[in-house]
Amino acid sequence: MATRLQFENSCEVGVFSKLTNAYCLVAIGGSENFYSTFESELADAIPIVKTSIGGTRIIGRLCAGNKNGLLVPHTTTDQELQHLRNSLPDQVVVQRIDERLSALGNCIACNDHVALAHTDLDRETEEMIADVLGVEVFRQTIAGNILVGSYCAFSNRGGLVHPHTSIEDLDELSTLLQVPLVAGSVNRGSEVIAAGMTVNDWTAFCGSDTTATELSVIESVFKLREAQPSAIVDEMRKSLIDSYV
């Protein structure tokens, strides 16, 4: 199910939040409305953590993560790192990496199996990504833009890319990522997909400017209509219980 919301009158919800299959990070806002929308959707399934990174609220664009781990830039303070380690589930590895391109959310787009990376990323960072997130890393561009983390958003079910992506590029990316992809826009024609929305396997959150057409495209490509959170989370819980016992 896709939900429309705003963070303090801004429609760029992907900037102020990070949603994965195991956890959700939200920025600290003036009013609690943003947080409560997430809570009403996700509370019984995954933990929702309020945080800041490097003292800023643009956490969605600074960190990259999936159900296996979370990568934060070197600007993260020790307290924030500690807070994250405490609040997130134990199997999520939180790692601070030293990388010149510190806006990791703009440089890396990932789901639970595969990641697209900025072409100029360091070799060590790439290895770190493969290690911590447990994914296969591909250096790619989207519609000629190197900030892959901004111009596409994908989950394990499907993905949405920049509207100007050519058909050949779409085919190539789809083969790499092994998910169906579609070119489209969000927030009434905005091309910066990942900044305008955030998605996981059963739910998505978009800016309130998103039109009905865009919403239907998102719901169909990410297969959100029949998704049930319980099924996915139950699998996770089973593994948790297993290890506990």
Place this chain on the structure above:
Amino acid sequence: MAEEAGMFMVTQTIGSVLCCKCGIPMAPNSANMCVKCLRSEVDITEGLQKNVIIIHCPECDTYLQPPRTWVKAQLESKELLTFCVKRLKNLNKVRLVNAEFIWTEPHSKRIKVKLKIQKEVLNGAILEQSYVVEFVQQENMCESCSRVQANPDQWVAAVQLRQHVSHRRTFFYLEQLILKHGAAAAAIKIKQMDQGIDFFFSNRSHAVKFGEFIGKVAPVKSRHDKQLVSHDSKSNNYNYKYTFSVEICPICREDLICLPPKVAASLGNLGPLVICTKVTSSIALLDPFTLRLCFLDADQYWRASFKSLLTSRQLVEYIVLDVEIVSSEVNVGGSKYVLADAQVARVSDFGKNDTIFSIRTHLGHLLSPGDYALGYDLYGANGNDSELEKHKGLILPDAILIKKSYEEKRQKKRGKPRAWKLKSLDMEVDDRGRGDPEKMNSEYEQFLKDLEENPDMRFNISLYRNREYQPSEMTSVADGDDLPSIPVEELLADLALSEEEDEGDDMRE
């Protein structure tokens, strides 16, 4: 980048996305909305004028461009289109691609212009839209038309042309010159006065231009004056009436002149008796005994203004009895002269008494015994010119012949119309009891005869074919000696603006 390096590039086919508003598939653009949704979203004609009032003068069909200029334009013309587009404000914020008229009824006082404009919207998408602007035409007379309506006789500058002689030959000739060159096209009124013509203009520069034109074709002396009509003390505007007084020198063609001693000396001792052969912007003086031709400039003339001794009114007819050529043919100033000794008698004397004069004449090439000639009778003339006394030891000849006379032959043709005619200026005649109509007619007739006899006088004049003239066969048989007449090639066919197609078409013969 990669293309310039010569690397292999995969062909990129642009896919289609859904319009974010209406959901129809379309090619992606910077707004990611289909054109219709974009147009419904953004109106680029917002803030542009759709109704404008323009002011039109019905008298001269011009439109007002504030603050003061009136632009002449026809309906649906290029000038009107540029004018209308200029009157629209804020049009520099958008890019104008096309403008055209939509037809409206002419008396509806509405002009509709369809404009196509382009403007950038949202994030880089350029939208093109056309819209209609309606111009309401309000009638208001322009300043010059209202001035003309209020007082049609009002003039600002006047040129008063005068020549202090007793005949009007110069003015007939000038009239034809003015017609040919169209110098009086700007005149609002032309009035014929005693010894001259007055021209009235609505603009000082027109009067100056006309005065300069006259200065080029006749030796003149001019002065100008102005009279204050009104004065606006707030804006320091002064309205004047300007008057130009142009005086033409009284020496005419065929006049006999006795030059003052100083002038004769300055011209190289030209014999004091000279004949004036041609008057343009300078006077040509011919000494009939030495066949020397000299030119006198307008300035030179007015410095020592002398009058003629005898004018063409006083020409007397002589009959030539004998001609003896003395010198060979001389080409002086474009015309031929031959010095000859001739025995002549006045026609009034001929048959009555034996008064015969032996004179020297310059017309040896034209005269043969039995011809008639016109000349000045110095034998019988009472010369009270003070100049004659200044020349000591001057012997006056008995007669000086000026030109050959065709009077006899003209008698045969009297009453028959000519093959050509002249146009005339639209003049107001000041009838105050002067000017005998018969005298005027005979002077005009004399002028026409002059035109026939002198080809170089015809040079500057336009002659028109007379449509009523039917050449009759009888005269062509009877003509022995050829009467000087104007060859048909010189005549212009008058442009007749009539219903008949064939007559109105030929302009030049």
